[in-house]
Amino acid sequence: MPRPLRVAIVGAGPAGIYAADALLKSATAVEPGVSIDLFERMPAPFGLIRYGVAPDHPRIKGIVTALHQVLDKPQIRLFGNVDYPRDIDLDTLRSFYDAVIFSTGATADRALGIPGIELDGSYGAADFVSWYDGHPDVPRTWPLEAEKVAVLGVGNVALDVARILAKTADELLPTEIPANVYDGLKASRAKEIHVFGRRGPAQAKFSPMELRELDHSPTIEVIVNPEDIDYDEGSIATRRGNKQADMVAKTLENWAIRDVGERPHKLFLHFFESPSEILGEDGRVVGLRTERTELDGTGNVKGTGTHTDWDVTAVYRAVGYLSDELPKLPWDVASGTVPDEAGRVIEDSGDHLASTYVTGWIRRGPIGLIGHTKGDANETVGSLLEDFAAGRLHTPASPAPEAVDAYLGDRGVRYTTWEGWHRLDAAERALGEPQARERVKLVERDEMLDASGA
Structure with missing residues (x-):
């Protein structure tokens, strides 16, 4: 009996969610469809929108509404508070999935080589934004x-x-x-x-x-x-x-x-x-x-x-922002990106790292607005589906969805889910209600995990 195409997406910010959406919209090319798991190192999804957009920009944060609609789809699961590669590495992902897409974005500050940059009182904007x-x-x-x-x-x-x-x-x-x-x-x-x-x-x-x-x-x-x-x-x-x-x-x-x-x-x-x-x-x-x-x-x-x-x-x-280097993937130090061709990860030899893809800022650097990652995701997903149709994807040893839950459980990883996000969302909105505010954000990781029912 045929099974769905199993895809892991590492990074549940806009780039990763847009990739999941592109996969679902292309599911007619796959029989009997796709099954997608998103892995996010934060307890909550949405990446840059939650932790990179200024709080007085509700218009931009409104993009969350569209992302919600994607994550509500039954073919998608969210595993929050799961760190790559500490909690799950590339070899393990490949044992569970036909393909892996990395969409980890860029969160660090790009260096500025002028004297005095190390002085007390000299700060990176990314650090201040995170605060x-x-x-x-x-x-x-x-x-x-x-x-x-x-x-x-x-x-x-x-x-x-x-x-x-x-x-x-x-x-x-x-x-x-x-x-x-x-x-x-x-x-x-x-x-x-x-x-x-x-x-x-x-x-x-x-x-x-x-x-x-x-x-x-x-x-x-x-x-x-x-x-x-x-x-x-x-x-x-x-x-x-x-x-x-x-x-x-x-x-x-x-x-x-x-x-x-x-x-x-x-x-x-x-x-x-x-x-x-x-x-x-x-x-x-x-x-x-x-x-x-x-x-x-x-x-x-x-x-x-x-x-x-x-x-x-x-x-x-x-x-400018800078991406973190991803273990077991090739890396371009100058651009701070994973080398690719049309979203396919390219090794130093020039060969495609089988079944491995990138999208968003980890692919092209931190340029463009949030919406620009849609085109990026469409191209990457197109390459993945071309490789699927040509039989170039590897076959995972344990493709059953429950194998992932068992793996994380055996390792004692306290992970959150999409249902958990709804609980966290409700808890933050409840905190804001007495002050007539839409929400008050929880910031301590343990508080977020507790509110999520991790």
């Missing part, structure tokens, strides 16, 4: 003594970090932030936030809506220096060919020509300033040195040799 999003594996407190803060980078993560630092705790209280985050932000001394980009307005990677949201807070005055509004031929071409880049530039232009208001927190957006050194004294940050740059005609910039020292006592680098 304010209530990640269970990070400290419960965050040092927020600095009155003047620098944020390095001109992408959406830099905007999130700057906005959270500039907003008051009470503005964020209606969101799902845990009590420890509210208390930390309540004690924050930040009054000036300086965001630095080494290129110009046309090259900023902000989303137009994210940028405009900066100006919505009644406590944040967004300030742009008119001298930073500059374009060369390459910049003009970028604006003509990219509607979003043009919208961003127009917003920045409007802010540059208006009078500075009296909102108490000042948020400066600086362009053509390339960070060259974090200045320190007695092991702590006491300033940031930047080099003024200028456009070279192509949209790129060159240094001018003119330096400025900025009076800041904390620096956050938001220059």
Whole structure:
């Protein structure tokens, strides 16, 4: 009697869930269908949306509704609080499944090679995001003594970090932030936030809506220096060919020509300033040195040799995320990704690592918005199904679904399920109800496991 095609997906964030959805929609190509298990190292699913999106972005968090509909399908099981490779490794996965898809994303900070990066008061944006999003594996407190803060980078993560630092705790209280985050932000001394980009307005990677949201807070005055509004031929071409880049530039232009208001927190957006050194004294940050740059005609910039020292006592680098290397898979150190061709994992020899695939940021790096991972997932699943049709997938020794439960049980792994997520979701909503909040996020891993009935 034929059995369903068994597929494991490691990582239950948007990329992994989109891959599961693509598999289900392609199930007509497989007889008698597919059976999918998602493995997630966190007790809760949704990855970046739960632990990487700022809490004051309910519009983006609304994507969870669509992901819910996928995970509600009976062909999908969730195994949360299961770590790869500590709790289950590649060889074990291959013994249970016809194919394995890795969608583990990117959660670490990319390095920035300038002097002083190691000083006390120099932070990675990813670490700060994990703190304010209530990640269970990070400290419960965050040092927020600095009155003047620098944020390095001109992408959406830099905007999130700057906005959270500039907003008051009470503005964020209606969101799902845990009590420890509210208390930390309540004690924050930040009054000036300086965001630095080494290129110009046309090259900023902000989303137009994210940028405009900066100006919505009644406590944040967004300030742009008119001298930073500059374009060369390459910049003009970028604006003509990219509607979003043009919208961003127009917003920045409007802010540059208006009078500075009296909102108490000042948020400066600086362009053509390339960070060259974090200045320190007695092991702590006491300033940031930047080099003024200028456009070279192509949209790129060159240094001018003119330096400025900025009076800041904390620096956050938001220059990109980096994926963790996955044991037993090939690794491209330069890009921080698993080498692939159309989603098929490619070994150093150039051969496809049989029945093994990647999708999302672990495949192509941390670029693009959440929705962009859909196309990625479709291509990867297409390759998997091509290999299935051609008989190139290996045959697992123990394909029965209950073999996975038995394996985790024998190893004493305390795992959560999709039903457990519903219990955790209900518990968080109940915590928020007395305060008329949608939810209050649980942050301690044991509390999450208990609420989930793990």
